[in-house]
Amino acid sequence: MRQILTPSGGLVGEAPVDIEMTVRLYRAMVFARAYDRKSMSLQRQGRLATYAPFEGQEAAQVGAAAALEPDDWLVATYRDAAAMWMQGYPLELLFAGRTGHEAGGRPPDHVNVMPPSITVGGHMLHAVGLSWAEKLRGSSRIAMTMFGDGATSEGDFHEAMNFAGVFGVGVVFVCQNNGWAISLPRSQQTASETIAEKAIAYGMPGVQVDGNDVFAVHEAATEAADRARSGGGPTLIEAVTYRMGPHTTADDPGRYRDPEDAEDWERRDPLERVRVYLSERDRWSAEWQAEVESRTFDEVERAITLAESLYDPDPSHIFGAVFESSTPTLDAQRRELESLLEDDD
Amino acid sequence: MAELTIAQALNAGLALALEEWDEALVMGEDVGRTGGVFRITDGLQDRFGADRVIDTPVAESGIVGVGFGMAVVGMRPILEMQFMGFSYPAFDQVVNHVARIRHRSRHRFTAPLVIRIPYGGGIGAAEHHSESAEAIYAHTPGVKVVVPSRPHDAKGLLLAAVEDPDPVIFLEPIRLYRSVKEDVGEGPVRVAIGSAAVEQQGSDVTLISYGAMMRECREAASAMTAEGVSVELVDLRSLVPLDVETIVRSVEKTGRAVVVTESPRTGGFASEIVTVIQEQALYSLQAPIRRVTGWDTVFPLKRGESLYLPSTERVLRALRATLED
Numbered sequence: 001m002r003q004i005l006t007p008s009g010g011l012v013g014e015a016p017v018d019i020e021m022t023v024r025l026y027r028a029m030v031f032a033r034a035y036d037r038k039s040m041s042l043q044r045q046g047r048l049a050t051y052a053p054f055e056g057q058e059a060a061q062v063g064a065a066a067a068l069e070p071d072d073w074l075v076a077t078y079r080d081a082a083a084m085w086m087q088g089y090p091l092e093l094l095f096a097g098r099t100g101h102e103a104g105g106r107p108p109d110h111v112n113v114m115p116p117s118i119t120v121g122g123h124m125l126h127a128v129g130l131s132w133a134e135k136l137r138g139s140s141r142i143a144m145t146m147f148g149d150g151a152t153s154e155g156d157f158h159e160a161m162n163f164a165g166v167f168g169v170g171v172v173f174v175c176q177n178n179g180w181a182i183s184l185p186r187s188q189q190t191a192s193e194t195i196a197e198k199a200i201a202y203g204m205p206g207v208q209v210d211g212n213d214v215f216a217v218h219e220a221a222t223e224a225a226d227r228a229r230s231g232g233g234p235t236l237i238e239a240v241t242y243r244m245g246p247h248t249t250a251d252d253p254g255r256y257r258d259p260e261d262a263e264d265w266e267r268r269d270p271l272e273r274v275r276v277y278l279s280e281r282d283r284w285s286a287e288w289q290a291e292v293e294s295r296t297f298d299e300v301e302r303a304i305t306l307a308e309s310l311y312d313p314d315p316s317h318i319f320g321a322v323f324e325s326s327t328p329t330l331d332a333q334r335r336e337l338e339s340l341l342e343d344d345d
Numbered sequence: 346m347a348e349l350t351i352a353q354a355l356n357a358g359l360a361l362a363l364e365e366w367d368e369a370l371v372m373g374e375d376v377g378r379t380g381g382v383f384r385i386t387d388g389l390q391d392r393f394g395a396d397r398v399i400d401t402p403v404a405e406s407g408i409v410g411v412g413f414g415m416a417v418v419g420m421r422p423i424l425e426m427q428f429m430g431f432s433y434p435a436f437d438q439v440v441n442h443v444a445r446i447r448h449r450s451r452h453r454f455t456a457p458l459v460i461r462i463p464y465g466g467g468i469g470a471a472e473h474h475s476e477s478a479e480a481i482y483a484h485t486p487g488v489k490v491v492v493p494s495r496p497h498d499a500k501g502l503l504l505a506a507v508e509d510p511d512p513v514i515f516l517e518p519i520r521l522y523r524s525v526k527e528d529v530g531e532g533p534v535r536v537a538i539g540s541a542a543v544e545q546q547g548s549d550v551t552l553i554s555y556g557a558m559m560r561e562c563r564e565a566a567s568a569m570t571a572e573g574v575s576v577e578l579v580d581l582r583s584l585v586p587l588d589v590e591t592i593v594r595s596v597e598k599t600g601r602a603v604v605v606t607e608s609p610r611t612g613g614f615a616s617e618i619v620t621v622i623q624e625q626a627l628y629s630l631q632a633p634i635r636r637v638t639g640w641d642t643v644f645p646l647k648r649g650e651s652l653y654l655p656s657t658e659r660v661l662r663a664l665r666a667t668l669e670d
Contacts, residue, residue: 107453109453115454119442126411136420324511329589
């Protein structure tokens with residue numbers, strides 16, 4: 001397992017990025033954690049629907065997404081808000097989806113990030129098609145897809161890896177192995193010793209990294225992105241990490257896992273080691289951190305307020321995007337709904 | 346004038362699509378070297394290259410999921426499923442992704458792809474090769490469903506499907522692939538998606554069907570004509586969007602209707618047509634509407650096929666019974 005920055009903040013080998021980039025990555029992780037914690041509390045207040053927290057996985061998401069060019073494709077899941085935000089997905093739209101509004105699924109035109117996949121596994125195939133089509137059209141854009149350890153049991157994981165391997169499609173597969181798929185531990189998900197080794201079966205490189213080490217994740221993702229862009233084909237990255245919280249706000253991890261596990265993983269926190277690293281180089285202070293956090297809370301508050309102020313869905317909202325143009329049958333159903341609503345008024 | 350079978354018309358339509366749109370590509374199992382299990386893509390890889398006529402691994406979900414990604418970027422993938430029974434592994438991709446991306450991204454991302462699915466029985470094929478599950482696709486909001494029954498419509502609907510900004514499930518009646526020839530017109534003809542064809546005007550009874558069962562319906566209609574009964578024969582051609590207006594107008598004129606499908610009866614597409622007539626033309630009816638359908642059974646193997654498939658005789662019986670009511 002590749003590790004560059006140890007949990008105590010020491011280097012094994014060389015840092016893959018300079019200090020400015022390290023500050024940037026750390027700031028993104030601080031932002032991600034504050035966003036995640038704030039989202040949990042907003043959900044508890046009833047302002048968000050079900051929320052899937054990613055605390056503990058900040059380095060995996062930030063380190064991987066930071067390896068992309070701004071117009072590369074990212075095809076990720078409901079737990080990957082930090083990566084999506086890194087790739088330009090506006091915060092208010094992430095919240096819009098979570099308040100229960102489809103407007104959250106429409107990123108700005110220059111942002112090539114698919115709305116988060118809610119079903120598990122099927123989206124990996126989309127990344128293969130996106131990257132392949134970009135190549136056919138003569139563009140150098142590539143696609144990265146993110147998924148969890150549970151998704152590697154889905155048939156579509158196999159089909160996506162197989163297509164990418166057979167056709168040499170430039171895709172970066174990033175598995176955040178966070179140890180748990182809801183209540184199922186990784187040991188019951190697959191008999192493979194590692195998830196990375198599954199890459200061998202598809203004729204592509206597989207690399208296992210400490211997913212809580214932003215340096216290791218970023219280095220592996222950068223190598224994979226370079227390989228994809230230069231015609232070298234796909235790569236599977238297994239970022240070994242841990243989901244510190246529940247699967248979603250609808251779930252209680254106390255029913256299926258030992259609380260001591262989380263304590264053990266707290267000692268391997270992805271932020272703390274970078275904080276120590278920066279601190280030793282005089283690039284960190286408690287005031288600076290507090291300021292980043294406070295700005296994050298302001299930004300989150302602004303975004304959630306924007307999301308909550310979105311228009312209320314009306315009949316044209318649900319009937320207006322089934323097809324590009326409506327059909328007589330849809331028109332008739334829409335009129336039926338409209339007249340029901342008029343009767344209610 | 347080009348007299349072609351449905352199989353040849355589809356091949357010609359695919360070639361035209363590949364010529365007309367740089368973004369069009371054909372992808373599926375065995376579509377390249379062998380030209381597909383039904384030879385519908387015959388010769389296309391030689392002509393357009395392996396980058397545009399792509400032989401894939403045996404993975405239907407993969408074909409549709411990868412095709413989806415390509416379509417989002419702006420390609421026009423024309424995907425082939427070998428048989429309807431083999432389209433089910435891709436069903437998750439159709440329902441959860443292809444059909445709803447326009448809605449879930451508020452028009453930012455769309456998947457204008459075509460999924461060609463040979464369907465229906467009658468050729469003594471192996472198990473899973475004879476399904477007629479169009480109702481499942483028609484029940485899925487966000488995909489269009491078309492079913493040609495003639496060479497001209499096969500070509501015209503195919504080109505319209507490739508051009509359509511939304512995903513289209515394109516059902517091909519296996520047993521009619523090579524049974525009839527007709528002039529399909531030169532060049533890029535179009536048949537509008539969502540328009541039914543009144544194939545024969547009549548005043549006594551409306552006979553409604555689509556796809557493979559049109560053969561039995563045509564035979565029944567001409568037998569009735571010979572007996573002096575005036576049958577109006579409607580070929581729906583599109584199930585989604587459905588040409589309700591043509592159905593209703595015809596039944597208002599004739600006052601009687603028989604609906605014929607090959608699929609199982611319960612929850613089948615015939616039920617939708619019957620309901621539309623009941624809702625919009627009930628007071629024109631002079632007799633109960635009759636359905637002629639497959640049974641709610643597993644589609645039998647070769648030796649039992651004739652027990653299952655609606656025959657011309659069953660269609661005739663239904664027409665006579667309706668006329669006697």
